[in-house]
Amino acid sequence: MSEGARLAEAGPRVRPPESAQGPVEGPVRTCVGCRARGHRSTLLRVVVADEGDHVAVVDRMRTRPGRGAWLHDDLKCLELAERRRAFTRALRTEALDTSRLRGEVERGGAAGSRS
Numbered sequence: 001m002s003e004g005a006r007l008a009e010a011g012p013r014v015r016p017p018e019s020a021q022g023p024v025e026g027p028v029r030t031c032v033g034c035r036a037r038g039h040r041s042t043l044l045r046v047v048v049a050d051e052g053d054h055v056a057v058v059d060r061m062r063t064r065p066g067r068g069a070w071l072h073d074d075l076k077c078l079e080l081a082e083r084r085r086a087f088t089r090a091l092r093t094e095a096l097d098t099s100r101l102r103g104e105v106e107r108g109g110a111a112g113s114r115s
């Protein structure tokens with residue numbers, strides 16, 4: 001809930017101005033939290049860590065097989081998604097531990113993926 005974690009680089013451009021000019025270029029995904037659409041690169045891909053292990057983690061390489069849920073790198077979106085059980089629906093799992101995911105988002109989920 002603190003605004004302090006906002007990323008200077010990746011934060012502000014999650015909302016495209018108007019989509020009247022045709023389709024957005026590149027792959028677009030819908031955030032499971034706020035339901036806004038954004039370019040793939042502005043969203044985190046969330047997957048279940050292992051089969052049978054109901055722990056949600058960020059798929060940093062975006063290459064994990066199986067189902068993924070897309071989420072803005074924003075605690076508000078994470079909380080929205082939790083409240084409406086969007087992860088369990090998107091990932092087809094009955095229970096999901098999002099504490100580890102939350103930790104990653106709090107630290108700035110995308111920040112560590114630059115190499």
Ligand SMILES: [Zn+2]
Nearest residue numbers: 031034072077
């Ligand atoms: Zn969102």
